[in-house]
Amino acid sequence: MTLWSEPSIASLLAAAERALATGDVNRALRQVHDFVEDVITEPLCTASVFASKRLDAFCQRVGQHSLRHGQVTPADQWPARGARPLVVYVLTRLQKSGGHSRVVEDFIHAQPDKDHLILATGLAGTSDPAFLERVASGGGNVRFIAAPRADLKSRLSWLQGALLGAGAEHVYLFNHHQDSVAAAAIVPSMGLDASFYHHADHHLCLGVHLAHLRHIDPHPMGYHNCRDRLGVGNVHIPLTFEDRGARDEGRPFASGGVITTATAARSNKIEIPYYTSYLDVIPRVLKATGGRHLHIGRLSPWALRRLRAGMRREGVPEDRLIYKAWLPSIWQALQSHDVDVYLASFPYGGAITLIEAMGAGVPVVMHRHMYSPVLSCLELAYPEAFSWRDPDALIAHLEELTPARLAAEGRLARLRYERFHRPDILEACLEGGAILPGEVPAPVATGLCEDDEWGCWALNRISIRHVVARGAYRTARALRAWLS
Template structure:
């Protein structure tokens, strides 16, 4: 990534603002954020920018003025509008979290506005497949970035929602620029992109919603975020596993799940290197749930063959419609949390289904992977040697106890009633789990 000069960037944006060149402002800010999230060294170090959020709002204000818009004085308080960049089916934690927020307010009519910045074919017709009450989902047509913003502004001006929530991707300048003061009676920014640079972190007139205790702690104590609340990640309770026989025939069956970026991101220890040790040094088999690039799978299978590992001991399962259902009904004994980057929403479903967890305590950053997101007694590792020792030490009795503790943690912190409480009480927040004071090697993080 070419080194950027912050002051030069600010001067360019200020010049665009003075000239009323709001489309250029949007494009430059978007390019900046995309560059940051594609720079491995920024992950876990750069989270947001007060200046960039200010420029987004300034661009949106110029556009709104040209459209003849002004803040509303009357709102449809029965209506909640949720702005997102894309929606997914069967995976994508923030889409699942959006659905959970909608479920927590059954008293409201809900509309989802999708900016669809990449003009992809999205599964809009499947959004309501698991929703008790139908939700209207509207996607912006194929337009330029400035016109995406204007489409969104016109939609919000017509709807005048009582509640507006922002579930956009890190770089969605249209979503942030449209979130002008007064477009809704109440506004909430859902900070799901919490380990990367994201626009909207410092919106001054919105509730800043953190969905993990890690992000809540970081934003409060290190980033100086105001108007902060905590809405826990939850998942509808689909029942814990019953009658599972751990390590049947003395063999350990492990799994890992998540999107490929969580396993292929730069980290101190590579997923496939550690997994090779797991299959060569510990008996049993491993199932990977989720998409992986075909070339990565082929390369790993060749490494297994070279190491003399029977091919059937590694199984690849494409994404499943319901991770919770799949895990609950599976023969899996132990879930290995994704690394180098953990998946917070997937961990909620894993614990809800009542599976034991082995999680990495990253020495780079707790926002990569940390024990804080699972039950206190969970198995954990820091180095590959720790990983192998933990696997070799498990017994059926230990796993059964771990399964009970895992399900209990879900019931205490991640049951839907916790999110319902947060959205429906006057303070709009819920109790937040504690965090450990874990060291972070910032030099290792930067030079990884």
């Protein structure tokens, strides 16, 4: 006899199947959405649980049911297709801080001879108006339409109607992890030429196993993980970024004999339970370098207090931390602040920011995640980049850096950007409507932690404090989506 019964994926799917059998599409989609939301807000699942064939297959059954029994928006209610080819992007929401939003913008700029339609389900809140203005400002060939504020069944019917009525040359699926509406929308019988863009890459994400969609991975870590671990037939289209100029060769590194460091990441990449904390490491970095640290990305008030308290303990003046909640260009900020070394964020690495740093000609230092190659991002950096797991090793490395070595690594960083991440590389991949795979860097051995180290870390997560923090985090996410 047990005191309680543990839920299983089988019981969840059985309940969702019963809802679908009775025609309650909204409940069926909501159950999948809520389950994925719970998984992605559990740190122990991060970069351990990536995909579910069963959930994807169920979403497809819901989509087929909706297509057969739903009331999709008639095609004649959608604008007639123009003379130019149309590309459609299905996403959950556009936000100025979201990497996938930037990729959509890049895809649009790489195909100027086509019309572009962005369809948002809104399951994670409304899209950012300022970002939409920026996307649309590139020309008159971009249109954005958001799903009506309604239940999930109605949003699915709306989305399927939009896709059938649009007459697109190609459809790209850019959904958030938990967006069951997007994962259900494109079924094989619709006959759409479509791709799944796997940007939600280090959590459980719906859509990974939709075999009728071309699976695109935007970085080598995800490509190798999906192909080798998940058994997904995929292609790699590298992340690209507008070239905003290399570092001035005449500008010296380590000016004044001190090193300026920088990191760009929001709280969702830094304020995560982990064996070592960015908030504790940066004060030690500042003490060791004698320079400044530029942080770009919004942190919580609690995190800023902890960061500054650590600086006081280390005897570091408060003005040596330059905190910017948001800047329009990380690339230009690194150059204007004379940054000598970019410290990749941890425990979650950031791909786009790393590419900006290398494009700007700034040496990078990587973190080897204790259990996840995907979160380490090592394959994105130039092979000679230093990587660390023990904070003492990071401090020792920074203390040993010389202007000559920094200059050499700055050139390596820029060469890495030019080889893999220039905008014309994306244009070549998308040329003529074809999707041509780009060059894939080889996997890098990360040297994962020992099992006992992982076990010790995991035990520290199983606590009342962790349960309370996780509950507060889930509540905050739900409230944010509801308010927006």
